[in-house]
Amino acid sequence: MFQKTIIIIILLSFQTVCIAKSIKIPEKVTNLNFDLTDEFKLALNSNVDTIIIKSSVEDYFLDPITLFNIYNKTIIFEDSVSLRAKPGAFKKNNDVLFKFINSNNIIIIGNNGELSMNKKEYTNGEWRNAISLLGCNNVYIEKLHIKDSGGDGIYIAGSSTRSFSSNIHLNTIICQNNKRQGLSIISAEHVVIENSIFCDTKGALPEAGIDIEPNSEHDRVVDINFNNCIFEKNGHSGILLALSKLNFNSIPVSVTFNDCVISNNHRPENPYAKAELVFAAKKENPVKGHVKFNKCLVKDSDWSFFYSRKTSSAYSVTFKDCIVNNVSRHEKSAVINLEVPDYYKETDFLGGYYFDNLQLEYYTQAPYLRIRGSHLNTLKGISNIKGTINLISNTPKEIEYINYEEKNNKDVDIRLNYIFSSH
Numbered sequence: 001m002f003q004k005t006i007i008i009i010i011l012l013s014f015q016t017v018c019i020a021k022s023i024k025i026p027e028k029v030t031n032l033n034f035d036l037t038d039e040f041k042l043a044l045n046s047n048v049d050t051i052i053i054k055s056s057v058e059d060y061f062l063d064p065i066t067l068f069n070i071y072n073k074t075i076i077f078e079d080s081v082s083l084r085a086k087p088g089a090f091k092k093n094n095d096v097l098f099k100f101i102n103s104n105n106i107i108i109i110g111n112n113g114e115l116s117m118n119k120k121e122y123t124n125g126e127w128r129n130a131i132s133l134l135g136c137n138n139v140y141i142e143k144l145h146i147k148d149s150g151g152d153g154i155y156i157a158g159s160s161t162r163s164f165s166s167n168i169h170l171n172t173i174i175c176q177n178n179k180r181q182g183l184s185i186i187s188a189e190h191v192v193i194e195n196s197i198f199c200d201t202k203g204a205l206p207e208a209g210i211d212i213e214p215n216s217e218h219d220r221v222v223d224i225n226f227n228n229c230i231f232e233k234n235g236h237s238g239i240l241l242a243l244s245k246l247n248f249n250s251i252p253v254s255v256t257f258n259d260c261v262i263s264n265n266h267r268p269e270n271p272y273a274k275a276e277l278v279f280a281a282k283k284e285n286p287v288k289g290h291v292k293f294n295k296c297l298v299k300d301s302d303w304s305f306f307y308s309r310k311t312s313s314a315y316s317v318t319f320k321d322c323i324v325n326n327v328s329r330h331e332k333s334a335v336i337n338l339e340v341p342d343y344y345k346e347t348d349f350l351g352g353y354y355f356d357n358l359q360l361e362y363y364t365q366a367p368y369l370r371i372r373g374s375h376l377n378t379l380k381g382i383s384n385i386k387g388t389i390n391l392i393s394n395t396p397k398e399i400e401y402i403n404y405e406e407k408n409n410k411d412v413d414i415r416l417n418y419i420f421s422s423h
Contacts, residue, residue, distance in 0.1 A: 022050035026060075035086065036060040050074045053081050053113075061086040064095040070103040077113035077144075085117040090150065093125030097149070099132040101159050106136065110144030119179055119203065122150030126180045126204035133168060135159030142171040146178070151204075153178040157186035157215075164220050166190050179203035182234065183210040187219035194227035199234065206242075206272055207235025209265065212255065213242040221246070221253040221289075231262045235270050237278045237307075238262040241291065243315070244282045252289030253315050260296045266303050274333055275307035279317055283341045284348075286314035293319045301327040305360075307337040312351030312384040319387075320356040327362050334370035334400065335362060340379040349380050349410060355387030363423055368397040369414075373404030381408035388415045394423055 023046075025039045034056075043051045044067055053060070055078040063086055077083075085097050097117060100106060115130050122128050128150030133139055135158050146153040153175030158164045164187040173196040175182035182198030185191065198209035209231035212221055221243065231238030239262060243253060262276045272278070276298050281287060296319070298305055305324045310317075328335045341347040350371070360368060368391060373379035382404075391397060396418055399406075 021048045022052060023048045024052045024054055026054065034058050034060055036083070037063040037065065037086075041065060044070055044073060050076065052076045053078060053083070055079050055081060059084040062097060063089045064097065064099070066096070066099040066101065067103060068101045070100060070106065072105045074107040074109070076109045077111045079111055081111070081113040083113070083115050087118055087121065090117070090122065090128050094127045096129045096132045098130070100134065100136050100139070102135045102162055104137045106139045108141040108144065110142060112143050112145065114145045114147065116147050117149045119148040119150055119177065122179065125150060127151045129153070129155045130178070131155070133157070133165050135162030136165045136168070138167045139165070140169045140171070141173065145174045145176065147174070147176040149178045151179055152181040152184045153198075154183045155186070156184070156188045156191070158219065163218060164188055168192075171195055173197075174199075176200050177202070181206070181208050181211045185210070185212045185221065185224060186215055187221070188224065189220055189222035191224045192227065193225065193229060195229070197230045197232070198238070199230070199232045202235035202267065205236070205270070206240055207267070207270055208240035209234040209238040211240045211242060213240070214245045216245055217247050217250045219246070220251045221255060222251055224255045226257045226260055228258070229260045231260065232264050234265045235267045236265065236272050238265040238276050240278045242280045243287055244280050246287035247282050248285045248288065250287045253287055253291065254289055255291045257293045257296055259294070262296065262298045264300045266301070273307040275304035275337060276301050276327070277306035279306065279308040279310050281310040281314035283311070286311060289315040291315055291317045293322050295320070296322045297325070298322070298327060299325045302330040303333045304328060304337040305335045307339070309339045309341045310350070310352060311341055311348040312382070313348045314352060316352045316354065316384070318354040318356060319358050323359045325361045328364050328366040331364050331366055334367045335360065336369045338370065338382065339372045340374050342378055343374040344376060344378060346378045346380055349383035351382045351384040353385050355389050355414070358387065358389045359392070360389055361392035361421070363394055365395070367400035370400045370402065371404050372402045375403055379404050381410050382412055383410040386411070386413045388417065390417045390419060392419045392421050394421055
């Protein structure tokens with residue numbers, strides 16, 4: 001009898017778990033209740049596992065929403081749904097439209113809907129993000145247009161009790177016209193971002209399409225993957241890797257970009273380095289690891305292909321089967337621009353870049369590679385810059401050395417195949 005009782009209890013529990021519960025909100029749409037905040041909060045904090053937002057010809061408005069320890073929730077936008085930050089409601093600098101803290105198994109199906117804020121209203125601060133994921137695990141977001149935030153479109157980091165987010169998947173996302181970044185990754189592992197666009201970022205520095213920027217040596221940047229993404233028309237670089245807070249004690253970084261397009265980034269008014277890609281690391285005892293670009297296209301830029309002051313002892317950067325076309329249209333901007341890490345104190349060698357069949361086509365007189373040292377000879381040398389570059393141009397291009405002597409090169413082997421074009 002005792003064993004039968006246990007079996008019956010288990011079966012009843014299993015049946016309860018397997019019954020999905022869903023709700024459509026709002027329950028009733030009138031001109032008076034397009035404020036969805038309270039109803040949304042109640043649904044997310046209930047035992048309902050699927051929340052469906054009904055279609056409407058009007059925007060739904062929301063106050064800042066912060067959610068702690070939310071589990072097993074699916075949010076589905078019906079066609080043409082637009083959720084918007086309520087005007088005047090985001091008074092604090094760090095008010096976020098959707099902030100998930102220590103939440104697991106969250107799915108957001110946007111069905112090409114919009115999540116928007118009121119950027120012009122936020123004249124101070126840079127942290128009013130549209131979505132923040134803090135210490136979260138197993139989050140999937142797809143087909144959502146995120147725009148006009150007062151900070152980042154999406155912000156991924158740890159929380160006070162969990163130092164990183166993990167298993168984050170973003171698919172077919174557009175982050176447009178956000179104030180600080182389209183996307184920021186502070187501390188995360190096992191992240192896939194695909195078929196997404198990060199564009200038109202401007203308003204608060206750095207203004208990058210995406211910025212991977214840990215806050216401390218204890219943060220992590222592990223197994224981060226971008227597939228078939230576009231980074232274009234951002235105020236700073238399309239891709240910024242600001243890894244100077246990590247050091248040799250940190251977990252090695254691993255970031256991969258596959259089949260991505262980086263185009264027409266950096267506004268002249270932005271004071272940061274003028275380049276499509278920027279790589280930074282700690283000057284001394286930097287973090288190890290690798291960053292890889294596979295079959296990526298960088299094109300149509302007034303500025304450099306990439307800029308860096310990273311030493312060769314830091315993480316490596318590899319470009320495999322990549323194409324760089326119509327860059328350095330500003331004659332003073334070298335295609336690859338490497339600068340001494342410290343003008344006043346000697347540091348390690350610059351370098352750690354590998355070109356596996358890079359095709360480079362441009363027609364200005366700018367050098368394809370510039371090495372800038374200092375008058376105080378603080379640049380020890382450059383090292384570990386290797387590979388094959390196929391240069392298509394109408395005139396041969398050289399390496400330019402400024403306040404640096406080529407004899408200090410170490411393990412530098414660039415095989416430059418020059419292909420004349422009458423373009």
